[in-house]
Amino acid sequence: MGKTKESIMSNPGQKNIIQDKVITVNNLVKKFGNFVANDNLNFEVYAGEIFGFLGANGAGKTTTIRILSGLSKPTSGEVSVAGFDAYTQTEQIKRNIGYMCQKFSLYEDLTVKENIILYGGIYGMSKSLIKRRLSELLAKLHFQEYENRMISDLPLGLRQKLAFSVAILHEPKIVFLDEPTGGVDPITRRQFWESIYETASIGITVFVTTHYMDEAEYCDRISIMNDGRIVALDTPDNLKKQYDAKTVEEVFIKIARP
Amino acid sequence: MKRFLGFVKKEFLHIFRDYRTLFILFGIPAAQILIFGYAVSTDIKNAGVAILDMSHDEITEKLTDKIISSGFFRKTETLLNYNDIDRIFKKGKTKAVIIFEHDFGKKLISEGKSSLSIIADGSEPNTATLVTNYTTAIVNNFTADLAGPTLNNSLRISPEVKMLYNPELKSHFMFVPGVVTLILILICALMTSVTITREKEFGTMEVLLVSPLRPIQIILGKVMPYFILSFINVLLILVLSWLVFGLPVKGSLILLLAECMLYIMMSLTLGILISTVSSNMQQAIFISLVGLMLPTVLLSGFIFPIENMPKIYDYVSSILPPRYFIVIIKNIMIKGTGLMYIWKETLILIVMTVVFIGLSVRNFKIRLE
Numbered sequence: 008m009g010k011t012k013e014s015i016m017s018n019p020g021q022k023n024i025i026q027d028k029v030i031t032v033n034n035l036v037k038k039f040g041n042f043v044a045n046d047n048l049n050f051e052v053y054a055g056e057i058f059g060f061l062g063a064n065g066a067g068k069t070t071t072i073r074i075l076s077g078l079s080k081p082t083s084g085e086v087s088v089a090g091f092d093a094y095t096q097t098e099q100i101k102r103n104i105g106y107m108c109q110k111f112s113l114y115e116d117l118t119v120k121e122n123i124i125l126y127g128g129i130y131g132m133s134k135s136l137i138k139r140r141l142s143e144l145l146a147k148l149h150f151q152e153y154e155n156r157m158i159s160d161l162p163l164g165l166r167q168k169l170a171f172s173v174a175i176l177h178e179p180k181i182v183f184l185d186e187p188t189g190g191v192d193p194i195t196r197r198q199f200w201e202s203i204y205e206t207a208s209i210g211i212t213v214f215v216t217t218h219y220m221d222e223a224e225y226c227d228r229i230s231i232m233n234d235g236r237i238v239a240l241d242t243p244d245n246l247k248k249q250y251d252a253k254t255v256e257e258v259f260i261k262i263a264r265p
Numbered sequence: 266m267k268r269f270l271g272f273v274k275k276e277f278l279h280i281f282r283d284y285r286t287l288f289i290l291f292g293i294p295a296a297q298i299l300i301f302g303y304a305v306s307t308d309i310k311n312a313g314v315a316i317l318d319m320s321h322d323e324i325t326e327k328l329t330d331k332i333i334s335s336g337f338f339r340k341t342e343t344l345l346n347y348n349d350i351d352r353i354f355k356k357g358k359t360k361a362v363i364i365f366e367h368d369f370g371k372k373l374i375s376e377g378k379s380s381l382s383i384i385a386d387g388s389e390p391n392t393a394t395l396v397t398n399y400t401t402a403i404v405n406n407f408t409a410d411l412a413g414p415t416l417n418n419s420l421r422i423s424p425e426v427k428m429l430y431n432p433e434l435k436s437h438f439m440f441v442p443g444v445v446t447l448i449l450i451l452i453c454a455l456m457t458s459v460t461i462t463r464e465k466e467f468g469t470m471e472v473l474l475v476s477p478l479r480p481i482q483i484i485l486g487k488v489m490p491y492f493i494l495s496f497i498n499v500l501l502i503l504v505l506s507w508l509v510f511g512l513p514v515k516g517s518l519i520l521l522l523a524e525c526m527l528y529i530m531m532s533l534t535l536g537i538l539i540s541t542v543s544s545n546m547q548q549a550i551f552i553s554l555v556g557l558m559l560p561t562v563l564l565s566g567f568i569f570p571i572e573n574m575p576k577i578y579d580y581v582s583s584i585l586p587p588r589y590f591i592v593i594i595k596n597i598m599i600k601g602t603g604l605m606y607i608w609k610e611t612l613i614l615i616v617m618t619v620v621f622i623g624l625s626v627r628n629f630k631i632r633l634e
Contacts, residue, residue, distance in 0.1 A: 076475045078474055101476060102477050106472055106475040106476075108468050108471050109468065110471075112469050114275065114467075116278070116282045116283065117279075117282075124271070125275045128271030129271065129473075129476045129477065130268075130477060131268060183475075
């Protein structure tokens with residue numbers, strides 16, 4: 008994991024070869040009536056990067072994620088995700104991304120195996136591929152004995168790991184994690200971040216929102232949103248230097264509550 | 266298509282793993298049919314009557330025979346004088362006493378009228394009303410037979426009441442169509458609204474929307490199992506009411522099933538609409554139960570005739586889909602009429618379905634924005 012992280016962290020600016028950009032956002036504006044939820048956003052996300060998307064509640068993060076995941080269309084601006092246009096190619100975008108939200112997104116009354124078969128099927132994976140991934144996944148997570156257990160019988164930490172694995176089952180180019188660690192204990196959170204690193208190391212871009220500032224430190228780059236605008240975007244270290252702060256938390260507080 | 270089928274399969278798994286859902290789907294309809302059919306029965310069968318015959322002529326004996334052999338009554342005692350009446354009611358087994366006056370038959374022949382009293386046990390008003398009505402009907406019938414076409418008005422009792430289609434006023438005839446109507450709209454609307462809001466509440470709806478499944482596939486996938494199961498339910502109710510109550514389907518069975526499918530579809534779209542306006546399961550359940558069950562029972566014509574309601578309730582009931590389906594199902598099952606007589610109601614249901622779909626799509630889009 009370290010290698011990938013280092014290389015991107017040291018030179019994020021140099022990785023702007025066109026193939027390596029998985030998300031490009033230029034002058035994105037999203038209005039609901041008179042309310043401007045996203046006001047002229049500009050940013051890029053690189054392949055294999057862990058991109059932290061921070062901001063207070065109501066800052067406009069959710070709106071942006073919905074646009075990036077093809078659920079909602081921008082009012083104006085250019086948005087491209089995994090090489091597809093957010094206005095016209097939402098279907099292709101959906102095929103190439105994974106998504107996991109705070110609520111885990113697994114069906115509690117289905118078994119581990121059934122959940123995996125369901126999601127694999129929804130993403131159009133062949134039966135044999137699903138079967139192979141299933142056994143790989145179970146082996147990797149030491150989950151074999153849980154194959155036919157209901158999700159409701161699993162402890163929270165395991166459920167979360169499994170939900171993440173399911174979100175990247177179809178090997179998307181980007182996975183969106185919307186506050187994936189809400190309400191989870193510190194040890195589980197730590198383990199979860201280990202799997203995030205692992206995912207990024209195989210080239211899947213991780214786009215993560217969080218309210219935990221210690222987690223923000225783990226990201227390759229973070230953007231901080233306030234009132235619909237991106238007010239800061241850099242590596243955690245650079246931001247700390249720029250704002251003369253010891254932690255990302257201090258940076259966040261300085262920006263979000265001036 | 267493969268994606269879609271996998272999704273439908275998952276919905277079936279949800280249903281079959283949740284015994285509460287299964288119970289609501291199949292237990293409640295069966296229970297309702299049996300409860301409404303038996304316990305809330307408004308029929309009488311073998312009600313005890315006592316006879317006080319002051320005349321003892323050929324006619325009174327014939328009439329007594331006719332009443333007792335009708336199947337509705339059974340003779341508890343033959344009384345000798347008026348004093349016995351109070352005593353026999355207190356015993357409790359007798360619901361009514363029928364009294365023929367002195368020279369009943371003689372008067373009838375010579376004067377063209379004679380009188381008969383029915384004294385019923387008013388402490389059970391429903392039974393009392395039924396018993397007197399049934400007796401009156403039998404007496405009228407008897408008089409008509411006796412008098413023939415030439416001599417009307419020979420025995421002055423209450424006006425003739427004729428019950429077309431349900432001559433014995435069997436209450437199952439009224440309840441079975443009503444229960445089908447109630448059950449289908451309740452189950453379909455309740456179940457779909459709950460199953461869709463459950464996905465919202467658990468956050469799985471987000472994930473499905475982000476997936477390559479189209480919204481229309483998600484919704485169809487969610488309601489398809491309920492469509493199939495509700496249809497099985499209809500068959501079950503029909504078979505049950507045929508086996509237990511001997512209720513036949515007089516009209517075309519195919520037409521009946523087609524109309525049921527339409528009604529199921531209407532109810533499912535109503536459920537989808539409810540799910541788009543409710544943010545959690547409790548809300549969906551509340552809207553479905555209070556918003557559908559009470560009006561259906563009270564205002565659809567299921568129990569209380571719409572004609573007898575104040576105009577305002579008539580207007581309210583005209584926006585209730587069950588009102589139209591009850592007319593359809595009663596017409597087909599009991600009167601045996603064809604589409605010719607129910608096309609208006611059918612059309613209204615189709616229009617309602619389209620409106621519900623339109624509103625749901627609009628609400629869904631607003632939510633997605």
